Amino acid sequence: MKAADAMRATGTMKAAGALRAEWTKFASIRATVVLSGAAVAVSGLLAWLFGSAATRDYTEATAAERLRFDPMDPAMRGVFIVQLLVAGLGALIASSEYGSGTIAASVAAVGRRRLVAAKAGMTVLSALPVSVAAIWLMFGVSMATMASHGVPTLGAGDPAALITLLVGPLVLTSLALVGLSLGLLARGTAAAVNISTALLLLPVFATVSPGWLRNVIGVYWPNTAAFRALSADPDLPRLLGLGILAGFTAVLLGVAFARFESRDV
Amino acid sequence: MIQLSGLTKRHGDVLAVDDLTFTVRPGAVTGFLGPNGAGKTTTMRMVLGLDRPTSGTVTVNGRAYRDLPQPLRQVGALLEAQAVHPRRSARNHLRYLAQSNSLPERRVAEVLDLVGLTDAAGRGAGTFSLGMSQRLGIAAALLGDPPVLLLDEPVNGLDPEGVRWIRTLLRGLAAEGRTVLVSSHLMSEMALTADRLVVIGKGRLIAESDLDAFTESGVLVRTPDHVAFGRRLELAGARTRPGNEGELLVTGMSAPDVGRLAAAEGVTLFELAPRRTTLEEAFMELTQDSVEFGAAR
Known part of the structure; x- marks a missing residue:
């Protein structure tokens, strides 16, 4: 019993050490820190842009169009760009070690399993606050922009806004873990970011695709399914939409871990 | 002590390391010699669990590397000196390694001092000369005060004073009873540093014995x-x-x-x-059939 407790204690200590090391790595290079700040800043900027555009549209709209107006739509439009930055942040947590070659020293220091676990932990620890800041800022800036011109807006407590404010950051954090997995699989920043950008922007082509493909990339694609689940009138059951992203993230992370375990560093 | 038994690594059709069996003893500097491409680095990477052996085993003090609870306290390694993030300071590079194995923060300052990089510790490692990078790599290897050290070509890029410094350092570490394995493709350097030699060529063991036995x-x-x-x-x-x-x-x-x-x-x-015969000649003779990228004669 005592021995088991001691083992668990040292296990916790080792995990904590690996995580602290990841934090030092994260905080001591510019790219990760700049990218975190950029994700938040871009969110605010896009929210102001889309909020202003929506204001213009609303003023010129007919009464029928005004009835269909959903202020969450312009408020969250920027997430299509911000998701790329947050996923890039996750990718960088793995890929910066390949670019510089420190991956060998890191694996030798903590082993493959604990390194991946610590990187997943670090991805959540960095992406979650960034996502919360990004989405809340996006909401606040766009609502304030629209409200100042008399366009109807939603309060943070409104159920339609609340689900986005609470679950949205989790969706973005999940995409950061997708980025991390791609970083581990592609073993380089450029490749990982290119793949993740292509993956996340593919739904843009939904409207010009034939029927069945339009459904796959426009409705069931992991990031689209999750974003649609946050809207006031989701076209999939909410849990299904979020479940698709959660499942996709779990499978991709599992594949990345298995590949990392089995191959030479 | 490092023990290799039938250690083999195959990359596709190429046998990078072919059935290597030898033991590196504590209390001595063991030179690990071979021409370029002989498999020295691959062998060291297998000791550290970075490359998976195709077959065979390797243990450090009786245990597989991946089973060591806090590896940096057991084994210190310098593989590629310039494998550091160019924008990260030398101090932060050592800090994260220390944290990963719960080593006290003061070790960072101690090893920086030991290798003479204290004044450059705040600079990005990308601004370092090759010689300074080698010193940083050695600092990282010594961080956990390990009883076993593996250094891959540590004198590369060092000036004569640096070469002498590392020679003295390695001999001192061995005298403290540590196991020291140093690879090189320069026999003349090993003649001055090593007590024992392991010579490989094309991945195979060619000779393993005390330094004296090589000169005849x-x-x-x-x-x-x-x-x-x-x-x-x-x-x-x-x-x-x-x-x-x-x-x-x-x-x-x-x-x-x-x-x-x-x-x-x-x-x-x-x-x-x-x-x-000098050690250099003995080495040339031993490895003349196994030079991977030899000039045409």
């Missing part, structure tokens, strides 16, 4: 009939190899016996002198 006595013979006389010496049981123009390096036969044989055969000798 021989006889230098200069004669106009060097081809025929060389053949005659071989028949008499000596081993020969051509030296410079008209020279033969004879081993396995004493100088007087070579002289007598020449007299009996009526061979004119211009020169007959006993000499010790």
Whole structure:
């Protein structure tokens, strides 16, 4: 019993050490820190842009169009760009070690399993606050922009806004873990970011695709399914939409871990 | 102690490391020698669990590397000195390694001081010269005060003073009872640093013994009939190899016996002198069949 407790204690200590090391790595290079700040800043900027555009549209709209107006739509439009930055942040947590070659020293220091676990932990620890800041800022800036011109807006407590404010950051954090997995699989920043950008922007082509493909990339694609689940009138059951992203993230992370375990560093 | 047993690594069709079995003892500097591409780095990466062996095993102090609870306290390694993030300071590079194995923060300052990088510790490692990078790599290897050290070509890029510094450092670490394995492709450097040598070529073990055993006595013979006389010496049981123009390096036969044989055969000798083969020559001879990227002769 005592021995088991001691083992668990040292296990916790080792995990904590690996995580602290990841934090030092994260905080001591510019790219990760700049990218975190950029994700938040871009969110605010896009929210102001889309909020202003929506204001213009609303003023010129007919009464029928005004009835269909959903202020969450312009408020969250920027997430299509911000998701790329947050996923890039996750990718960088793995890929910066390949670019510089420190991956060998890191694996030798903590082993493959604990390194991946610590990187997943670090991805959540960095992406979650960034996502919360990004989405809340996006909401606040766009609502304030629209409200100042008399366009109807939603309060943070409104159920339609609340689900986005609470679950949205989790969706973005999940995409950061997708980025991390791609970083581990592609073993380089450029490749990982290119793949993740292509993956996340593919739904843009939904409207010009034939029927069945339009459904796959426009409705069931992991990031689209999750974003649609946050809207006031989701076209999939909410849990299904979020479940698709959660499942996709779990499978991709599992594949990345298995590949990392089995191959030479 | 590092023990390799039948260690083999295959990359596709290429056998990078072929059935290596040897032991690296504590309390000595063991030189790990071989021409470029002989498999030294791959072998060291397998010791550290970075490359998976195709077959065979390797243990450090009786345990597989991946089973070591806090590896940096057991094994210190320098593989590629310039594998550091160029924008990260030397101090932060060492800090994250120390944190990963719960080593006290003060070790960072201690090893920086030990390798003489204290003044440069705040600079990005990308601004370092190769020699400074080597020192940073050695600092990282010493961080956990480990009983086993593996250094891959640590004198590369060091100036003569740096080379002497590392020689003294390694000899001191071995004298404290540590296991020190140092790879090099320079026999002359190992002659001054190592107590024991392990020589590999094309992934195979060529020789493993104390340094003294590598230098052997021989006889230098200069004669106009060097081809025929060389053949005659071989028949008499000596081993020969051509030296410079008209020279033969004879081993396995004493100088007087070579002289007598020449007299009996009526061979004119211009020169007959006993000499010790240098370690460099011994290395060239040992590895001449296994040079991976040799120049055409």
